Amino acid sequence: MSLPRFIAKVEDNIAYLEDEELHHAIKVKRLKEGDLLEINDLQGNIYKAKIIEINKKYAKLEIIEKIQQEEEKLKTTLYLAVPYQLSKIDEIIDNISQLGVYKFVPVITKNCAIKEQDVIKKLEKWKKIAIQSIKQCKRVYPVVIEKPIKLDKIIDNYQLKIVFYEKEREKSLHDIEMNKDITDIAVVIGNEGGFTEEEINLLLKKGFQKLKLCNNILRMETAIIVGICQINFKFGG
Known part of the structure; x- marks a missing residue:
C-alpha cells in the first residue's frame, strides 16, 4: 500500500x-x-x-x-506563451508536474494580452502549486518556475530544441532521429493566438525545429499534454 x-x-x-x-x-x-x-x-x-x-x-x-530514488534523467524545459487567462496556468503547472517537466518559463509574445508584471505576481502561487503537486505524483523535486521572459531571450544551449507549430503540416517528432543520449530538451508552445511568422523565424535562427503535433489544431492545454507525452515516450525511456 x-x-x-x-x-x-x-x-x-x-x-x-x-x-x-x-x-x-x-x-x-x-x-x-x-x-x-x-x-x-x-x-x-x-x-x-x-x-x-x-x-x-x-x-x-x-x-x-x-x-532510494531514481534520478530523473530527462530534463524538459517548457517555454509557454502566456495565455489570455493566467488562471489557466494553475492547472497547467499541475499537469506538467505529473508529466515530469523540469522547468516552466512563461514567455511574453506579440499575441500575449497579459502584462509582464501581472505574470510576476502569479509566480509564488505557481511555485506553491508545483510543490503541492509533487506529493500526489511522488516526484522528488517540484517544477522549477522562472520569471517571464520575451521570446528573443529564450536561451539556445539545449541538446534538442522544438517549437510545436500549428502551421507545420509535415515534420513531426517521429521524424527526429532517436538518441537516448539526449536528456536536455527545450519545447516552445504558443498560446491561443499562436506565433507570428517573425517569431517562428526568430526561433529557427536559434536552432529550434518546428514540428506538428497531429493533423488537427489543438487547444493550448491539449497541445502541452500531447507534446510533453510525445517527448517522454521518445526520449524518456
Whole structure:
C-alpha cells in the first residue's frame, strides 16, 4: 500500500508537519500517532517516517529510513506563451508536474494580452502549486518556475530544441532521429493566438525545429499534454 507523502524539513532524524501540511495530515487524511507516511524534504531526499506526537501546532515524526530514488534523467524545459487567462496556468503547472517537466518559463509574445508584471505576481502561487503537486505524483523535486521572459531571450544551449507549430503540416517528432543520449530538451508552445511568422523565424535562427503535433489544431492545454507525452515516450525511456 502506498503511503501518503508530505513536505517537511528533516533534522537529526526528526521532522515536523506544520500549518497546511499538519491540517492535511490530521484533518483530511485522519492520520494519528503511530501511523506511517513519507516525507519529502525538498532537498532531494524521501523518507519513511512515523508520527510520534500530535498537538495543535505540529505533528512530530521519527524518521525510520531513507527511501532510494531514481534520478530523473530527462530534463524538459517548457517555454509557454502566456495565455489570455493566467488562471489557466494553475492547472497547467499541475499537469506538467505529473508529466515530469523540469522547468516552466512563461514567455511574453506579440499575441500575449497579459502584462509582464501581472505574470510576476502569479509566480509564488505557481511555485506553491508545483510543490503541492509533487506529493500526489511522488516526484522528488517540484517544477522549477522562472520569471517571464520575451521570446528573443529564450536561451539556445539545449541538446534538442522544438517549437510545436500549428502551421507545420509535415515534420513531426517521429521524424527526429532517436538518441537516448539526449536528456536536455527545450519545447516552445504558443498560446491561443499562436506565433507570428517573425517569431517562428526568430526561433529557427536559434536552432529550434518546428514540428506538428497531429493533423488537427489543438487547444493550448491539449497541445502541452500531447507534446510533453510525445517527448517522454521518445526520449524518456
